[in-house]
Amino acid sequence: MPTYSEDEIRDLIEGKLSWEMLKRMMSSPKDSDRFETYVAVLQKRVSWQDRILLPLAEHLYIVQKGESRVVKCDCGHEFGDYRQNWKLEALINVRDTDAKLGEVYIGPRVGENGGSRRTELREYYCPGCGLQLEVEAVPPGYHALFDFLPDLDAFYARWLEKPLPSGTEKEWFVDKTYEVTSEWANELKSSK
């Protein structure tokens, strides 16, 4: 099984590998320490010290923060517990009119010319650095898509065979997004 250096994995991440090398990497079985090397490269690219547990998306990571596991951007901005959809803490731009969609999309669309619109684009931005982190196309009123809720403990224990310290938390692998939205609902109720 081939193994690759940190420099080679860094070049892979940055899109600097030659096509020959890239093709060889893609065609051969993954090296067994690829994940660790990948995370080590990512860790050197960020300016903060928190341990990266898992890259979540381009520019986003789940990091260990004391006993918590939080979503963090390249720039250092933190979105909170990784079990709550980070999009709820992002800046959101919604494209829900022909004029707003026309700025980024040219072509025929269902619902144009007075018909009912079936889709809107939601752009999510980091409040810390302003980077666009995600775009989703959903029906109006649809909840924010929770793209990825990984079972970190299963991944570390069963795949990497290096269990994570679980701290005082009994059950990590739970979607806690609705705790945020129900808190918002309560705030709305009490403000009426």
Ligand SMILES: [Zn+2]
């Ligand atoms: Zn940021």
